Each structure stands twice: as C-alpha cells, then as structure tokens.
Amino acid sequence: MLDAVLISQDILDLALRSTVNTDVHVAVSDHVVALRASLRDRLRDEGLDGIVVPFDFDAYNAQATVGENLLFGTMKRPLMTNRRLxxxxxxxxxxxxxxxxxxxxxxxxxxxxxxxxxxxDLPPDHPFFQQLTFMTADDIPTYQALLQKLQSRRFEDATPEERSAIIRLSFAYIEPRHRFGLLTNELMDKIVSARKQFHAHIPGDLAELIERYDAERFTPSASLMDNVLFGRIAYQQADASERIRAVMGELFDALDLYDDVLSIGLEFDVGSGGKRLTMVQRQKLNLARALLKRSDYFIFNRPLSALDQRVQDQITRNIIEDLHKEGERPAIIWVLSNARLAEMFDRILLFDRGGLAEAGNYPELSEKNGMFKELLS
Structure with missing residues (x-):
C-alpha cells in the first residue's frame, strides 16, 4: 500500500531525519557501525568515495559548520542551543x-x-532565505542596524550581547556552501586545536549534555542519517543527497533492516495537521489512509493535485491495481486530471458547466467526435 502511493521513500527520508529509540529499534542501532563501513565500501566501488567527508577528531570537516567542528558531537537536550552553549x-x-x-x-x-x-532588498519569502542557515529574513534589519552601530568599533568596544550576536553567525558557516572565502587553513587548524582542548577539559555539566562523535558506536542523540554517514555530504557533488539516500535504502534492505527503518519513519511527528509534511506528502498520506480501510466504495476527487502529471498517473494506476488484487472489485469513482487514465475504468461520465455532457465506456467515447475525444488529443 505504501508503495502504491509512492510514499515509501518519503517515509524512509523521515526516518533518516529522526533520532532512534534504541530500546525499540535495537537492530538498527546495533548495525550502524556495519552500515557505515558498507556505505563507504559501496561509494568507493562506485567511484563516489569523495561524496561523504567523514568526521575525524584530528581534522577540520569543511562540509560541516564551524559550530559542528568545534563541538564534534551532538547535544543530548534540544534546549541546549548553539547560542546557549x-x-x-x-x-x-x-x-x-x-x-x-x-x-x-x-x-x-x-x-x-x-x-x-x-x-x-529581497522579500521575506524569497527562496534564497531557505539556503541562508545563519540568518533569517527577519534578522536582516536587526543586523543592518547592528553593523551601523559597530562600524569602526573594535572587538573590545562591543558589548557582550553584541559580540554574541555577531559570533553566533560564524557557527552556521560552511565554506563550500556559503563561499564567502572566510575560512583559512590557519583558522581551521585553530578550531581543531580548540576542539581538542574543549573535550580534554570539559566540565561535568557540559559532558552530560554533549555526546562526542565516535566512529565505533551509535550516537543516540544524532539522527539516523548522521549516524550512518558519520560525516557530511559534499556540497559540490550534484544530486549527492539523493544518491546517498538511494544507497542507504539498498543497504537497509540488504541487512534486512528496511522494515525497521520504515517503522522509525512512521513514528515521525508530523505536527498539527501534518504541517511538518509537504503538500505532496500529505496528499500521498491521505490516499494511503483511505486505502487502509479496504472499503467496498472509494471516491477520489482529484486527490493528487500537488503532484506532477507523470507521478499522478503512476499512483492512479498503482491504486487501481492494488484495489483489484485477489479478485476484489470495489466501486471506484475517481475525478481524473488526465483523461487518458479513464481507460482503466468501466464507465466514464464527462461533465461540462455543471451538467452531464457525455457518458459511456472508453472505446465508445474515444471514437466519438465529442468533448472526451478532444480531451484525449
């Protein structure tokens, strides 16, 4: 049923974004180290070993943020933000x-x-702001005013709050992504040195909050994707994320973990009214929910309007086939966006301006010089 509405990959993606309950999904957490090795081997065999830059305690990871490089780990409590840290x-x-x-x-x-x-001068809803990790559209006026205030002032002259507001911008900076040319080799070396000093003398209260990356164990506070990658995807590689997800899906299947991982995705908190899902995902999910009922009657009123035509056609065909499995013949009424899909139905009703314009089966209406034939052309 999940495959019929083409939502399995979406659920897999949600699983990869999720943290894993190690008490419930023991098999997944137990196999993470093996998955890391398998992923590296697979990428190397396909000539893609540069697509993921692994974490190394002694080296700066140019594909990770400055903050991630400093911390070299994850924070166990969501309330401990970079700003508080x-x-x-x-x-x-x-x-x-x-x-x-x-x-x-x-x-x-x-x-x-x-x-x-x-x-x-860009509007707040401009897509560029989706790529701007260190600042939101609402922050622009604030920093514009702050820059004017700090003009010609030294670091020592800025207040602690002003310093913090400026320094925190650097935490989200990734050179290959933002490309402002701000990270020198000297600065990267200094950050790695500070990282080592940070972990060498970390106080107890922070040690309880921060889980350091370890190549030989699972990190419960990190997402499943981060656990398997144990690194960062290179921004310079086109379609890298899609390729990585495809390979991970195959590896989960090979280790008989695919269903376990899907169950993690099914536990994903979609938010009130599914607001954490895209419109496409919500429409697929609504269809899957309807199919679960295995009713004698189904009415679908353009249920896939957010999807492109090719995907709509594929899902429609999948659902018809799924509902007709094992000789079942439920009544299906479907308001179609593509007239050619009408050939899958026993009877066609064509409405125009609120009234019935044509009725018949596909062979009849496709041969008749009428409105339906025009829709097919």
Whole structure:
C-alpha cells in the first residue's frame, strides 16, 4: 500500500531525519557501525568515495559548520542551543584562551556584511532565505542596524550581547556552501586545536549534555542519517543527497533492516495537521489512509493535485491495481486530471458547466467526435 502511493521513500527520508529509540529499534542501532563501513565500501566501488567527508577528531570537516567542528558531537537536550552553549562560561574561557573570540567575531562581521548587502532588498519569502542557515529574513534589519552601530568599533568596544550576536553567525558557516572565502587553513587548524582542548577539559555539566562523535558506536542523540554517514555530504557533488539516500535504502534492505527503518519513519511527528509534511506528502498520506480501510466504495476527487502529471498517473494506476488484487472489485469513482487514465475504468461520465455532457465506456467515447475525444488529443 505504501508503495502504491509512492510514499515509501518519503517515509524512509523521515526516518533518516529522526533520532532512534534504541530500546525499540535495537537492530538498527546495533548495525550502524556495519552500515557505515558498507556505505563507504559501496561509494568507493562506485567511484563516489569523495561524496561523504567523514568526521575525524584530528581534522577540520569543511562540509560541516564551524559550530559542528568545534563541538564534534551532538547535544543530548534540544534546549541546549548553539547560542546557549556559546554563552557557557567554559566556552567563553576557551574562546579567550585560544583567540577564537576575535577570529569568529571578525568572521561574523563579514558574514553579516555580506548577507545584508546581498539580501536586504529581497522579500521575506524569497527562496534564497531557505539556503541562508545563519540568518533569517527577519534578522536582516536587526543586523543592518547592528553593523551601523559597530562600524569602526573594535572587538573590545562591543558589548557582550553584541559580540554574541555577531559570533553566533560564524557557527552556521560552511565554506563550500556559503563561499564567502572566510575560512583559512590557519583558522581551521585553530578550531581543531580548540576542539581538542574543549573535550580534554570539559566540565561535568557540559559532558552530560554533549555526546562526542565516535566512529565505533551509535550516537543516540544524532539522527539516523548522521549516524550512518558519520560525516557530511559534499556540497559540490550534484544530486549527492539523493544518491546517498538511494544507497542507504539498498543497504537497509540488504541487512534486512528496511522494515525497521520504515517503522522509525512512521513514528515521525508530523505536527498539527501534518504541517511538518509537504503538500505532496500529505496528499500521498491521505490516499494511503483511505486505502487502509479496504472499503467496498472509494471516491477520489482529484486527490493528487500537488503532484506532477507523470507521478499522478503512476499512483492512479498503482491504486487501481492494488484495489483489484485477489479478485476484489470495489466501486471506484475517481475525478481524473488526465483523461487518458479513464481507460482503466468501466464507465466514464464527462461533465461540462455543471451538467452531464457525455457518458459511456472508453472505446465508445474515444471514437466519438465529442468533448472526451478532444480531451484525449
């Protein structure tokens, strides 16, 4: 049924975005290290070994954010944000001792200047803002005013709040993605050095909140995707994410984990009214829900309007075949968007301006010089 409405891949994607309950999905968590190795081997065999840059405690990962490189782990509690972490006294001390405060402040200023210059006159709903990880459309006026205030002022002259607002921009910066040319080899080395110092002397309260990346074990606070990748996908590779997802699906199947992973996706919190799903996903899900009932009667009123025509046609054919399995013949009334799909139905009713214009079967109406034949042409 999931395959009939072409939603299996969507559910797999939701699973990859989810954290895994290790008490429930033991098989998945137990096989993650093996999955990592299998993924690396598969990508290498296909000449795609550069598509994922693995995490390495001794090296800067250029495909990860500055914040991810500093932390080299995940935060166990969602309420502990990068902003709160940066305000922690230990982090503040680390920044002062390593000199990263001034480095990241300078980086943040350049990010703010570039972002304001490039995006200040764009409407808030412009698609560019979906790619802007370090700033929202609502932040632009705030940083525009802050830049004017900080003009010609040194780091020491800025207030702690102003420094924090600027420095936090650097945490979300990824050189290959944003391409402002701000990360030098010297700065990357300094960040790796600070990372080592951070973990070497981490205080107990932070140690309880941060789960360090470990190539030999599962990380419960990270998503399934992050656990299997144990790295970041290279931004320079076209269609890299799609290819990775396809390979992961095949690996889950090979290790007999596919159904377990799908069940993780089915547990995904879609939000009130499914607001965390796309319109396409909601329409597919509504269809799947209707099919579960295995009713004697089905009425579908253009249920796939958000999908492109090719996918609509495929799902329609899949559903008709699914409902006719094992000799079942439920009554199906379907308001179609593509007249050619009418050949799958026993009887066709064509309405025009609120009235019945033509009625008959497909062979009759396709031969008759009428409105239905015009729709087919």
């Amino acid at each position: 940066a305000a922690h006294p230990y982090f503040q001390q680390l920044f002062r001792e390593t000199g990263l405060s001034t480095d990241l402040y300078a980086m943040g200023l350049e990010i703010a200047e570039n972002a304001v210059e490039l995006f200040h």
